[in-house]
Amino acid sequence: MALPAELAQLATELAPFVHPALVRRACADDRRGLGVFVTQPLPRGELLLAARPLAAVRVRGRDEDVVERLAELILERLEDPNFAETFWSLSTGDPTERPSQRPKRPHAYMNHAAPMEATCSSVFLGDVLLLRTLCAVEPDEELTNSYCALSAKLQLRRQILRHCGVPLGTSPDAAESEPEDGEGDDEALLPALRALRALRAARAASVDATAAVHGGADAAVARATELWRKVVDLAAEEVFGLQRPTHPIFFPMRAELLQLQLRAARGLGDMAKVAELHQAMAKSLAQDWVVQIVKWSGREQPMNVEVLAHWIAHLRAVPAVDGHAAVGATGRLTRFWLGRRPGLKVVAEWMESCGLGPRRL
Numbered sequence: 001m002a003l004p005a006e007l008a009q010l011a012t013e014l015a016p017f018v019h020p021a022l023v024r025r026a027c028a029d030d031r032r033g034l035g036v037f038v039t040q041p042l043p044r045g046e047l048l049l050a051a052r053p054l055a056a057v058r059v060r061g062r063d064e065d066v067v068e069r070l071a072e073l074i075l076e077r078l079e080d081p082n083f084a085e086t087f088w089s090l091s092t093g094d095p096t097e098r099p100s101q102r103p104k105r106p107h108a109y110m111n112h113a114a115p116m117e118a119t120c121s122s123v124f125l126g127d128v129l130l131l132r133t134l135c136a137v138e139p140d141e142e143l144t145n146s147y148c149a150l151s152a153k154l155q156l157r158r159q160i161l162r163h164c165g166v167p168l169g170t171s172p173d174a175a176e177s178e179p180e181d182g183e184g185d186d187e188a189l190l191p192a193l194r195a196l197r198a199l200r201a202a203r204a205a206s207v208d209a210t211a212a213v214h215g216g217a218d219a220a221v222a223r224a225t226e227l228w229r230k231v232v233d234l235a236a237e238e239v240f241g242l243q244r245p246t247h248p249i250f251f252p253m254r255a256e257l258l259q260l261q262l263r264a265a266r267g268l269g270d271m272a273k274v275a276e277l278h279q280a281m282a283k284s285l286a287q288d289w290v291v292q293i294v295k296w297s298g299r300e301q302p303m304n305v306e307v308l309a310h311w312i313a314h315l316r317a318v319p320a321v322d323g324h325a326a327v328g329a330t331g332r333l334t335r336f337w338l339g340r341r342p343g344l345k346v347v348a349e350w351m352e353s354c355g356l357g358p359r360r361l
């Protein structure tokens with residue numbers, strides 16, 4: 001989906017931009033290689049980068065081989081010496097030779113940190129990538145970005161990190177594999193084991209419901225409806241306990257349960273429930289973080305764009321919904337990212353253009 005004209009204009013005004021306080025240096029922990037650091041204090045929300053990608057391909061279906069198509073495009077363009085110089089400047093380089101340099105494309109050089117620890121986050125505005133600080137940063141502090149989406153489940157996190165060459169075990173989200181029944185006697189993981197059993201049951205019910213509905217017959221549809229209802233009715237409080245658990249393993253588990261419930265509610269056509277679940281997801285993605293991050297002052301909402309996408313989806317699910325909180329949160333998030341507050345319709349189109357429309361969440 002194309003970006004609304006108002007935002008396409010903004011993208012043109014912002015890009016290209018690289019913040020002058022960014023430098024590329026060797027990290028103190030040499031297993032991390034080079035990283036991006038700041039030379040001066042920066043406030044929360046500072047724009048660090050607004051850049052168009054070196055190469056982009058348009059994807060129509062899910063199965064298209066994006067990596068192969070990108071590689072072909074890059075090989076073609078490498079014949080242009082200007083492109084080749086920029087492209088090869090992305091490679092790791094030798095930290096002992098050039099300990100410090102202004103990075104031309106800092107996003108490509110940033111190391112990963114778990115979403116609850118990353119100091120930066122990025123979003124696409126059309127084909128312009130915007131990168132901002134999520135908290136105030138001090139001089140000589142390393143800037144980090146999560147390579148995984150905020151809502152990614154444990155298994156997907158580990159896949160992404162493995163694929164990106166981040167050693168598993170250096171990041172809390174990579175270290176937390178799903179515990180097996182009877183494994184370990186860590187007190188903190190006992191509620192996680194209970195929750196996992198409920199989560200596994202919900203996963204199985206969702207797979208069965210999808211298979212049943214493809215059967216098409218009335219009995220199959222009735223069976224799917226029953227299974228979806230079962231998933232939707234799982235109370236998060238029962239699954240995770242009444243107290244908000246602080247162990248990081250709970251974030252992806254809670255997000256996964258809500259995602260399964262969202263799909264089930266959509267299958268049932270229960271749009272009021274869909275709206276309620278998007279709201280729960282927005283709050284959960286925002287608040288679970290706040291519990292972890294002492295660095296953030298007060299209970300300020302994390303400005304991750306996935307949170308914005310869920311508020312917008314909440315507003316779209318049931319037009320008559322009382323949207324006071326959602327409109328407020330949407331306004332704060334869009335102002336944070338864009339420096340302005342366009343209408344809800346424009347923000348909804350922006351989310352669609354980022355692949356964060358209600359059907360994709």
Ligand SMILES: C[S@@+](CC[C@H](N)C(=O)[O-])C[C@H]1O[C@@H](n2cnc3c(N)ncnc32)[C@H](O)[C@@H]1O
Pocket residue numbers: 031032033034035091092093108109110111112113164165166167170171
């Ligand atoms: C986009 S590059 C980041 C820049 C890189 N450190 C360099 O020296 O060019 C991604 C690579 O950085 C390393 N890396 C990123 N995040 C890391 C982390 N949290 N711990 C250890 N290594 C990390 C991995 O080797 C990964 O393949």
